[in-house]
Amino acid sequence: MNKLIKVSNQEDIFLHYQGTPIETLLKYHNLKQPFENHLxxxxxxxxxxxxxxxxxxxxNFAYILRSGGGNLRYSEFKISYAIALGGVKSIALIGHNNCGMVNLESKKEKFIKGLVENAGWNIEQAEEHxxxxxxxxEIKDEIEFLLSETKRLRKKYPNILVAPLFYKIEDNLLYLVKED
Incomplete structure (x- = not known):
């Protein structure tokens, strides 16, 4: 967690995000900037x-894609749509602590039992699924995954600003992530 930088005021925002929608996102969420109208x-x-x-x-400020662990590997067409037709030039990739996608193997029995009891599946179907x-x-470490997904998206969309951010459940704030 020593890679996280708390954003408590505008001066905490990295210089390369200033004047971008990443800065605006941080100001809206963390700094309680009054909302502007967005067309x-x-x-x-x-x-x-x-x-x-x-x-x-x-x-109207953002397209938002939500998936387990913030894993966008299976959402690339939607990302491309937002860029090509929506005209977005920035992506905020937001990881968080205590993610349920970390160490999925430890949740296997509960997962299977939940599908059997709640969805009406049989044990074999649930286990195969x-x-x-x-x-x-599966995510091994939230920050490592966030940074690897950031690098992957930057390579795929080289003209798009991709920013890794981290949401701490304890204080509901977004943090900047120092990259090596």
Whole structure:
């Protein structure tokens, strides 16, 4: 967690994000900047589907994609749509602590039991589903995954500003991530 920089005032925002939608996102969410009216999205935000995270944003400011762990590997067409047709030039990729996609193997029994009890699946179906899909979504470390996904997206979309941010569940704030 020593890679995280708390954003408590405008001076904390990295210079290369100033004057961009990344700065505006941080000002809206962390610094409680009054909302402006936006006619179209300025940014695409990729973040985890976790229900404990809620961003403070005005309408029309952002496209938001939510998936387990903030894993956007299977959302590239949607990203491309936001860039090509929506005109966004910035992506905020937001990871968070205590992510449920970390150490999925430890949740296997509970996952299977939940599908059997709640979805009406049989044990074999639920186990096959877990074994097939969990490797695609497993995250070893939230920050390491966030940084690797940031690098992957930068390579795929070289003209787009991609910023790794981190949401701490304890204080509901976004943090900048120092990259090596």
């Amino acid at each position: 179209k999205a300025k940014i695409l935000i990729g973040m985890c589907m976790d229900n404990r995270k809620q961003l403070k944003l005005p309408n 877990f074994n097939t899909c969990s490797p695609m979504f």
